[in-house]
Amino acid sequence: MRLDLTFLAETWPQLAQGVLATLAITAISFLGALVLGYGLTILRLSGRTGLQRAGNLYVALFRVIPELGVIFWSYYCLPILLGLALSEYTCGILALMAIGAAYASEIFRAGYNALPRGQMDAARALGLGNWQTWRLVLAPQILRRTMPALINCGIDTLKNSTLLAAIGASELAYQAYQIGNATYNYLAPFTFVAIVFFLIIFPLSLLSRHREAALQRQSR
Amino acid sequence: MYSIVSDLLPGFLTQYWLALAFAVLTSLKFLALGVGVGFTAGLGLAIAQLSPSPWLRGPVVALVELIRNTPLLVQLFWIHFALPALTGIGSSPERSAAIGIALSGACYFSEIIRGGIQGVPKGQRDAAAALGLSRWCIWSRIVLPQAVIDTLPALANTVLSFFKATSILSVIAVPELMMTSTRISARTGDPIGVLTLMTLLYIFVGALLTLMLHRVETAFKLRSTR
Amino acid sequence: MKQLGKLLQVMLLSVWAVLAGTGTGSADTLADIKSRGTLRVGMADSTPSQSKDPNSNEWEGFNVDMAKNLAEQLGVKLEIVDASWSTLIPGLLAGQYDIAMCDMFATPKRAQTVAFTTPYMNLGFSWVVRADFPGEDAAALDDPAIRIANLSGSAMGDIIRKLAPRAQVKDVASDNVFSPHLEVASGRADATLSDHYNNTQFLKRNPSVKARILGGDKQFQQTPMAYAVRPDDQPFLNMLNSWIIYNQTTGFSEELRHKWYGF
Incomplete structure (x- = not known):
């Protein structure tokens, strides 16, 4: 078996374009997933049974349908349901967003549940309003606690983008x-893909480990 | 779109239901392998990741990072082609898939369990050692049970994501649900119907798995709070 | 952390070196097959040329019958090794089987990686277009406003770009042979050039899809299909070429074509 690298000389513009597209697709999908996941979490913590059930069902569904299935559905069925002409990029990003949102929502919910209950009361006692409590007390803590998990969620979105x-x-x-x-010659280009992925993901993974370790030091 | 689905569902279903059932079983077989072998090996790797010796910790951390930071699809390519070339032992798609999913499972589980172990206050280990408990006893009775129970939700998530990941085995022609569905769709000329049914099967089996994992989680939590 | 990075670097480099350094093994496959007593054939799914029946788990199709004949002529047993389209050629080069017998299109680029046999038959292709596509003339497809879907890796991509150089071509990288048909069915593409057998099959099974075959039910493009062996395998390649021509002379290939493709 040979690993022929000469393909790089000829195809680097194509590959460079691919790297940029992957990064752009991942960035948009992940940001969308965070926003959507946040909204979903509010539904799931709203205390209204109907909304809560719907939110939980959404998360349960997206946790078991293979990503490729979601992508196919979004590409072939969504445009017909909506009656709109959507490009492969739009459909692909929507699918990745929908999948990422389910995971992000799980992470946010876990982060919220881990907050000590007394904090809300303490903030109230200090005379902070709802919005202020959220912005100054709760949100920064949730974000800090969930950072490692959110980084991993972003990494998953990056990996899933290959399915498009x-x-x-x-x-x-x-x-x-x-x-x-x-x-x-399949082995060489796919090995190239793996190396690019490694170079992008490894620093993020280190960052996630580092944040996690820092959190554990703080919580002690 | 809907009429296409309703027109064609029964045709291929009566013809290929047995093949689909076997495909689901094949997917579950590889899931069991990835979770079973992966979890067991993951426990060992997790402890090794926390070893004070850099000669043990270094290679294990490197392996875990290498596997977690590259796509499973490419790993399967490597295992399917590079491993036989290295070892001289021929490989079948099934064997490569088994190695790939077990290795991947070990690395993902190890990372979660490592987090769990670090969450167990170190004082417990010192206290147990001061009481004269053996190292084996400290790890198997005190640290690991807590680490696993604390991380049960994350472990359950990983099981579900491996269930989905079995679909990637189709790239090396393992006849699991995705591969079999693609085959049936090519034979019947009905991609939409078959892929819809495939999605429904994944949801159905996935829902059963979710319920099962939930049961396991509650059972363990109850035991640990007693 | 710095140490870790170094270690990973070394690991990656060594994997790379191993991959680059391993050879393809013996160059006289013909002798190997004889002494082994088994012909190992790599196959990836593509109906009706070769596909695995999900119920019986047996391979069947034109190339399966051809492979049986080849094993018979060599006086050895036949073993079919499962592959996918992405692993078919790497598997051949890694020595997992002696020959890849699938409906492959021999291009000069691919021939730099593997050695192709003489074409064993010409496969028929036809255009599937949107139902409301005006007229029956394929020349109308050569228009910048026309979008043509293609299955990446099939012979069609090169032919489409030759026949309709001004049209927009969209390649889809999927193992599902009907991906380009779905592009037309969902209105994303105006046309696709595909295997005629699959085209008629798709339209027959999906009567509500708004698409049709251009120019009635006729295939127009005949494309030669070939088998592949490892590039340094000249003795085996010579034998295969003689065998292919022999089967064409005796009419065996034509008989099989009637049986599996119906033309």
Whole structure:
């Protein structure tokens, strides 16, 4: 078996474009997932049974449907349901957002539940309003506590973005497939993809470990 | 779109229901392997990750990071082609898939359990040592049970995400649910119907798994609070 | 942390070196097959050329019958090794099987990685277009406003770009052969050029889809299909080429084509 690297000389513009597309798709999807996941968490903590059930059902569903299934549905069925013409990028990003939101919501909820109950009362006693309590007391703590988990959620979104190749969004894995299909040399482009992923994810993973360790030091 | 689905569901279902059932079982077989072997090996790797010796800790942390930070799809490629070349032992898709999912499972579980172990106050270990308990006893009776129970929700999430990840095994032609569905869809010319049914099957089996994991979680929590 | 980075660097480099350094093994596959007593054939799904029946778990199709014939001619047993389209060629190069017998399109780029046999048959293709596509003339597809879907890795991509150089071509990287048909069915593409058999199959099973085959029920493009062996395998390749031509002369290939493709 050979690992022929000459493909890099010819295809680097294609691969560079793929890296940029992957980063852009991931960034938009993850930001969307955070916003959507936040909204979802509010529903799930609202105390209204109907909304709570709907929110929980959403999370349960997206935790078991394979990502590729969600992507196919979003691509082939969503435009028909909405009666809109949506590009492969829009559908792919919507699918990644929907999946990420379920996970982000789980993380936010766990972060909220971990807060000591007394804090809310203490903030009230100090005369802080709802918004101030949330912004000054609760939100910063939740964010700090959930940071490692949120970084991992972002990493998952990045990994899932490779699945958009199946609907023709020209991200990094798609370019690797294209090069493989054209030259019948698959191993080298996919190894290249793995190395790029490693270079992006490894520092994030270190950051996540570092934040986690810092949190544990604080909580002691 | 809906009429297509309703037109065609029965046709391939009567013809291929047995193949689909077997495909679900194959997916579950690899899930069991990834979770079973992965969790067991993950316990060991987690302890090794926290070892004071850099010669043990270094390689284990490197392996865990390497596996967690690259896509499973590429790992399967490597295992399927590079490993036979290195060891001289031939590989089948099933064998490569088994190695790939077990390795991945070990690394993901190890990372979660490591977090759990670090969450157990270190004072407990010192206290147990002061009481003269053996190292084996300290880890197996005091630290690991707490680490596992504390991280049960995260462990359950990982089980579910591995259930989904079994679909990636289709890239090396393992006949699990995704691969079999693609095959049936190519034979019947009905991709929408088959893929819809496939999604429903994933939801159904996934829901059962979720319930099961929930039961396990509650049972363990009850025991630990007693 | 710095140490960790170094360690990882070394690990990656060594994996790389190992991958780059391993050879392809013996170059006389023909002799190996004879002494082993088994012909190992790699196959990836593509109906009706070769596919695994999900119920019986047996491979069947045109190329399966061809492989049985080849094993018979060599006087050895046949073993079919499962692959997917992305692992088919790496598996061949890694020596997991002796030959890849799938409906492959021999291009000069691919021929730098593997050695192709003489074409064993010409596969028929046809255009699937949106139901409201005007006229029956494929020349109308060569228009910048037209979007044509293609399954990445199939022979079609190159042909589409030749036949309709001005149209927008969208490649989909999927193992599902019907991905380009779904593009047309969902109105995202105006046309796709695909295997005629799959085209008729798709339209027959999905009567409510608003698409049709251009120019009636006729295939128009004949594309040669070939098998692949490792590039340094000249003796085996010579044998295969003679075998393919022999089967065409005796009419065996044509018989199989009628049986599996119906033309």
